Amino acid sequence: MSEGLTSQEGRLEPRPEGAPEPVRLRRTLPKITDRFAAAGAVLIALVLLATILAPWLAPYPVDRLAPVDALLPPSGAHWFGTDKVGRDVLTRVLYGGQTSLTIAVAVLAVSAVVGVTLGVVAGYAGGWVRDVIMRVTDVFLAFPALLLSLALAVVLQPSVTTAIVAIAATWWPWYARLSASVAASISTRAYVDAARCLGVPAPMIVLRHVLPNSLTPVLVQISLDAGGVILTAAALSYLGLGAQEPTAEWGLMVEQGQTLFTTNWWVVTFPGLAILMTAFAFNVLGEGLRNALDPRRVVK
Amino acid sequence: MIEVRDLQVRYGERVVASVPELDVRAGECVAIVGESGSGKSTTLLSLLGLTEGAHVSGSIRVCGVEVLQAPERRLREIRGARVALVMQSPQAALSPTTRLGTLMRRALKLHGRGGEQGAGPEPERGTGRKARQGKVRRIMVDAVEAVMLDPGILRRYPHEISGGQAQRFAIALAIALGAEVILADEPTSALDVTVQAEVVGVLRRLRAERGLALLLVSHDLALVSTIADRVLVMKDGAVVEGGPAAEVLAEPSHPYTRELLEALP
Numbered sequence: 001m002s003e004g005l006t007s008q009e010g011r012l013e014p015r016p017e018g019a020p021e022p023v024r025l026r027r028t029l030p031k032i033t034d035r036f037a038a039a040g041a042v043l044i045a046l047v048l049l050a051t052i053l054a055p056w057l058a059p060y061p062v063d064r065l066a067p068v069d070a071l072l073p074p075s076g077a078h079w080f081g082t083d084k085v086g087r088d089v090l091t092r093v094l095y096g097g098q099t100s101l102t103i104a105v106a107v108l109a110v111s112a113v114v115g116v117t118l119g120v121v122a123g124y125a126g127g128w129v130r131d132v133i134m135r136v137t138d139v140f141l142a143f144p145a146l147l148l149s150l151a152l153a154v155v156l157q158p159s160v161t162t163a164i165v166a167i168a169a170t171w172w173p174w175y176a177r178l179s180a181s182v183a184a185s186i187s188t189r190a191y192v193d194a195a196r197c198l199g200v201p202a203p204m205i206v207l208r209h210v211l212p213n214s215l216t217p218v219l220v221q222i223s224l225d226a227g228g229v230i231l232t233a234a235a236l237s238y239l240g241l242g243a244q245e246p247t248a249e250w251g252l253m254v255e256q257g258q259t260l261f262t263t264n265w266w267v268v269t270f271p272g273l274a275i276l277m278t279a280f281a282f283n284v285l286g287e288g289l290r291n292a293l294d295p296r297r298v299v300k
Numbered sequence: 301m302i303e304v305r306d307l308q309v310r311y312g313e314r315v316v317a318s319v320p321e322l323d324v325r326a327g328e329c330v331a332i333v334g335e336s337g338s339g340k341s342t343t344l345l346s347l348l349g350l351t352e353g354a355h356v357s358g359s360i361r362v363c364g365v366e367v368l369q370a371p372e373r374r375l376r377e378i379r380g381a382r383v384a385l386v387m388q389s390p391q392a393a394l395s396p397t398t399r400l401g402t403l404m405r406r407a408l409k410l411h412g413r414g415g416e417q418g419a420g421p422e423p424e425r426g427t428g429r430k431a432r433q434g435k436v437r438r439i440m441v442d443a444v445e446a447v448m449l450d451p452g453i454l455r456r457y458p459h460e461i462s463g464g465q466a467q468r469f470a471i472a473l474a475i476a477l478g479a480e481v482i483l484a485d486e487p488t489s490a491l492d493v494t495v496q497a498e499v500v501g502v503l504r505r506l507r508a509e510r511g512l513a514l515l516l517v518s519h520d521l522a523l524v525s526t527i528a529d530r531v532l533v534m535k536d537g538a539v540v541e542g543g544p545a546a547e548v549l550a551e552p553s554h555p556y557t558r559e560l561l562e563a564l565p
Contacts, residue, residue, distance in 0.1 A: 199379030
């Protein structure tokens with residue numbers, strides 16, 4: 001690495017003999033060399049592609065009812081079989097991914113933006129500002145996530161949007177807490193002091209220095225959480241509080257298929273596998289990112 | 301440039317720095333020496349009004365601003381733009397996610413240095429955006445070249461440069477912003493000997509060419525003897541001796557100064 005550097009511009013003279021190797025901080029966005037991260041990314045890409053291309057890939061229209069074809073086992077015509085109103089399960093799984101992944105992305109985006117904003121402000125400001133923000137966060141954390149989601153979903157009308165709001169409401173405190181602790185440690189770094197010594201106003205220090213340097217662990221956490229959000233959304237739908245018929249959504253499909261498990265296993269199994277695979281892929285990516293971004297890890 | 305009278309910095313009951321008198325004029329270099337924990341760095345920070353949680357009394361005038369009475373906004377104007385701080389660990393003082401050029405451009409923008417002051421040539425009013433950008437670019441390149449760095453360094457991230465380069469970049473930033481005073485907190489102690497010489501060389505040249513005032517905090521008496529005009533020796537938060545560098549270092553009157561000198565290899 002140092003060989004490469006000396007030959008590039010920006011360095012007038014080669015480092016003198018015996019000079020110490022300067023401390024190298026890893027870039028925030030490293031090349032994804034980690035095998036786990038790569039595997040997860042490929043899996044997620046496949047899932048995304050399959051759901052986005054659902055209208056072209058799916059063998060049947062998503063809402064095609066065919067009572068005559070009800071509960072057909074997997075075959076050449078219906079790879080994943082059909083459900084009790086004769087809809088093609090493969091088609092529903094492909095379309096269902098659109099709903100499930102939309103929920104996951106929306107929940108993570110909302111909770112990350114809300115959580116990180118509050119967390120970074122709390123971490124940098126410290127004092128009473130942090131106390132107020134963290135106590136509010138603690139209140140939200142005191143409720144089990146699913147329970148709070150349930151309560152919210154009952155109060156609001158059950159729908160995909162409700163599911164998003166409900167899950168995001170229980171998810172953001174984790175990001176707030178994580179980014180607050182990271183931001184607090186970033187705020188003691190010399191470059192934050194240096195910025196202060198340059199007369200940079202506090203909001204700009206937070207935006208330009210604390211925030212970008214706090215993002216790495218949050219990114220990792222987001223990818224680790226994606227699977228959890230999909231599972232929670234599935235659980236809400238399963239309990240009848242998320243997506244409603246005739247929306248195709250994985251959790252909902254599992255819920256509807258579960259009573260048929262002993263007689264018509266395919267109705268519940270394939271959407272279940274889709275949830276499992278997606279959750280697994282995100283976890284693998286998250287785990288891989290955590291390894292790849294860990295500054296303590298030696299660069300190979 | 302700097303006038304300090306009866307400065308006392310306390311954390312709770314503990315007095316961490318007490319300086320009865322400290323003056324630094326333009327083009328002059330004053331060094332504060334003493335071991336770790338003797339209150340040197342605290343004294344520097346108090347000049348910028350950055351001693352959080354401390355009780356500071358006395359009078360500090362920096363570039364005509366009464367630091368202890370000035371509002372935060374006024375202080376932010378002088379920080380960096382008129383009084384620059386060069387820190388001990390040069391790379392840790394640079395945000396790892398920001399390119400050096402971006403950092404310098406933001407600092408220039410923050411202090412409204414589009415070429416009005418500082419190292420750049422005199423600008424004409426009413427020039428377009430493009431011309432302004434060119435001007436900013438000029439200031440940046442001039443500043444970087446003044447500390448003998450290649451302008452290509454502006455495209456680098458902090459982890460891609462060496463400690464000596466980082467320290468010179470910190471000085472370049474001060475020049476670009478048109479600082480009149482440089483406060484240097486152990487500017488060379490994290491560097492190895494040959495790189496130390498480069499940084500000291502740059503500081504000395506700038507002082508001669510641009511009339512910069514330099515307040516240096518160091519425990520390196522060898523460095524102090526080559527660059528400082530006057531020396532202040534601090535021990536346990538108090539000034540024990542002060543005077544022209546040559547006199548103090550040749551005939552120390554306080555036993556502690558003698559001890560420091562004897563500790564030299």
